[in-house]
Amino acid sequence: MEGRCAVETWAVGLSGTSCTPRVKFGLGTDVLLCTGSDEVYVFSTQERKLTAVLQFPDPVSDLVGSHDKQLLYVACRSGVYCVSLQFQLSRAASSPADASSSLAELKIPSEFLVVAEEGVLSVLLVGSVFLTLSQTDTSWMLTLYKSSNYEMLSSFSLPLVSGVVRNDTEGKTAMRKRPVLICVHSNDATPPSSSEATLTDDHVRLEPVLFKLLFGVDAALAKSPVILCGLPDGCLCFLPLRLPGSRLRVLRSLEQPVVFVGASVVMERGPGHAQCLVAVGELGKVVLIKTDKGGSEGGGNRTGFIEGCVPGPVMCGCVDKNCLYYSTGSDLLVLDLSEGLSRREGQEKDEETSRKTEAALQSPTSLNVCRVAALAEPTCNTAGEVQLLGLSVRGQLQRITLPAGREDARLSKGPSALVGRSVGDLLSAIGDVCERASVLKTAIKSKNQILRHLNQVLNISFLLIASASSEEHLPIQEKPIRCHGVTSWSRLLQEDSLNLTCVLDNPSPYILERGWTLSIAVFPLSYPPSAGWESSSTNFSFPFHNLHPGETLEVSLPLAAAGEASFPMTVSCSLIFSLTSLLGEEAANLPGLQSRCISLPLNTLTVDWLHVLQVNSPTATHKKATSQSNNTTDSVQAFLRSRRVRCSGRGEGGGESASKPEREYSASIRVSSELLRDTLLLKSSDLDAHMPKWPPQNVGLSLLEWMLSEGPGGVTMGHQGDKIALSSSVVHARGPNGHTVKLTAKEVNVEEESTGKEESRTAVEVQVESSSIAAVCGLHHAVLRRVQTLLQRAPEKAASTKEVQSLGLRQVLQRAEHLLQQIQQSRISGAFGVGVSTGQVTRSLLSVYRELRENPLLIV
Secondary structure: OOOOOEEEEEEOOOOOOOEOOEEEEOOOOEEEEEOOOOEEEEEEOOOOEEEEEEEOOOOEEEEEEOOOOOEEEEEEOOOEEEEEHHHHHHHHHHOHHHHOOOOEEEEOOHHHEEEOOOOEEEEEEEOOEEEEEEEOOOEEEEEEEEOOOOOEEEEEEEEOOOOOOOOOHHHHHOOEOOOEEEEEEEOOOOOOOHHHOOOOOOEEEEOHHHHHHHHOHHHHHOOOOEEEEEOOOOEEEEEEOOOOOOOOEEEEEOOOOEEEEEEEOOOOOOOOOEOEEEEEEOOOEEEEEEEEOOEOOEOOOEEEEEEEEOOOOOOEEEEOOOEEEEEOOOOEEEEEHHHHHHHHOOOOOOHHHHHHHHHHHOOOEEOOOOOEEEEOOOEEOOOOOEEEEEEEOOOOEEEEEOOOOHHHHHHHOOHHHHHHHHHHHHHHHHHHHHHHHHHHHHHHHHHHHHHHHHHHHHHHHHHHHHHHHOOOOOOHHHOOOEEEEEEEEEEEOOEEEEEEEEEEEOOOOOOEOOOEEEEEEEEEOOOOHHHOOOOOOEEEEEEOOOEOOOOEEEEEEEEEEOOOOOOOEEEEEEEEEEOHHHHHHHHHHOHHHOOOEEEEEEEEEEEOHHHHOEEOOOOHHHHHHHHHHHHHHHHHHHHHHHHHHHHHHHHOOOOOHHHOOOOOEEEEEEEEHHHHHHHHHOOHHHOOOOOOOOOOOOHHHHHHHHHHHOOOOOEEEOOOOOOOOOOOOEEEEEOOOOOEEEEEEEEEEEEEEEOOEEEEEEEEEEEEEEOOHHHHHHHHHHHHHHHHHHHHHOOOOOHHHOOOOHHHHHHHHHHHHHHHHHHHHHHHHHHHOOOOOHHHHHHHHHHHHHHHHHOOOEEO
16 A cells, blocks of 8 residues: 555544644553543543543643643643642442443543633643633633643733634634633753653754844843744734743744644755755745745845645644654545745755745645544654544544655655645645635625625614604605504404504615514603503514515504503604624623614504594494493493492482483683684595595584594594494493494584674584593594594684684683683692582592583684
């Protein structure tokens, strides 16, 4: 199998994807596996099986062993744990519960927590100094501790760089990127202790010249170890440990998340003599840092940076003497670093040499191994074969053996083999590009839909805000998006209830798409005493989708049961847009957006007593049903009223009052017939298109039909037929409180004195009668609202044609002054209780109210 790799699967079923996985060599032949879950697996390469599982309280992000391999430091979300691995394994082996099982499961309690630092992503041990690297909202934090007692020595911060290009697969997997943390030593430095003599894969030695060029003369003279950090925001920064006043500084920016940092020998000058630093970015950028000698003009050594780009995305990597091994998820590739760097030895740096070097970096060799997520440090067996230990995406631990003499075989291959390999690499790269292009196309399409939807929302918002600013001059019929209502009574289980049908009309040129909700708030203008003067508003929400221009949406909501409501009621309509509907499933990752919404008021409707009357229809089709229901209701009400009258009579101490008939209340208004003809009859074309054109012979009948058919504020009545057809100027109905009411409209002659002579005017008197004073007050208020609508639509007349009712005004003013005195006297007497009972004060105020309502002015 010359030229191909041998892959052995050693362990299967290791799960965990919360953080970048990690594979490290432990004590002896043990391998430590960190998959991102809360478990650390111990695998014996000698026995080729899992020997132990360490369970930690939180997901594990990184781990590092001590220099003598006796202690294991594990970084979790809640901090860093220190475990004596050999002691834990021996204790598990002696446990009776685990004696029969070859796999020891060890739960690590919180008492092993040595560093209580939240969000530690990477850890490193350098001699007696223990380092942690964590991320805050705005910066990276590198903290130094004593490894003996874990006392904090110092802390360094570096601002977080935003706007770094990230791979599209990161959003899908939601995997946290672990920063790369290694220690760089100068090759001429002497380890302070024997424990540091054998360096692990997190420690590298660099030739002294390159070490001095990169980290400064002070660090080289002090022979200080240097911490090198490769951050997910693209920064490659360093910190000398033993220099006073040192700080965390940026060495290079890859402008993409750093996946791997290591050192390569490239050309043999001595054992372990690394001449090149290698940094690899997630999107495929490779940076080689080495020493450049002075050119033909002379000059000293200087730092040389060589940048190239390999097919990505890069998930993990490792280096040996002169090769870089990296995985893209779909393939495992090897890049010969000596091809690009050996040509530069003894040559002057020019454009042609740089071009050849970059071309060499773009020609990796495929090893035909896929889905590798983590790689350990390369090793060599007795036969000289390079062996890689990798962890696959599916949680399989694999040993990958490269054939001996791979370099010679590759160099001896003819052009046809190179062409075939290049074609295969190109096809693999094309597949990766097509897959990423498809994902990017889907993301762009989703963003375009979000922007188009947001544009519609902004247009609708500006339209409604503009109409709200001119609300005083804009009728409801001319609003761009409006609501109107229809009231109707329904009967269920011998109980009457009042319903309101709200109709949302969209005459605007925009579509109300998903995310919009029609919000309706209902509250009375006045509260009954039983409510304790507290607000009793009720809110209704109706989500809907795709209301196109010209379409309407009808929703029904209950207003109140018979006898339980207080009228008039205000119905406030508004449109609410939820911002979470813009992002769809992505909004779940933004908890602060859940309660964000836009509220746009539409218009306010008023439901008064005329809207909720149950008119006794004069038609024969409804006479029977109406008479039966009215007879039943009237008989019950008559019985209750008689009992109430009798009880009140006994309370007042006489039987004579029990036989008195029930008292009737009334209120009336007078409207000039000329005004009604100008507005209802002659000018009907200026009103709504639904308004009928009545014959001019009966103005009172026309006024009653108009008041019961059309209402101000966008609310109309619902009836058994399409429209009420009145046969006379008297209407009998039942109010929402169950009392019967009577509306009468008749023409009267009003005598008035003007300019010294008496004149007669024709007017229509609308009278409201009922035994309930609440019904009289409510209907009187509703009639006045409709007359105000007529006055707003009335044509303007010249001032000379208007005659002032001088005598009538003087009489009204005198009467008003007299009534004001009565009110003040009643209040004073009731407040101090001077010989006046509460009932007498109430009767006095009631008489004043009747006096004000029963002698109205003439409205001209």
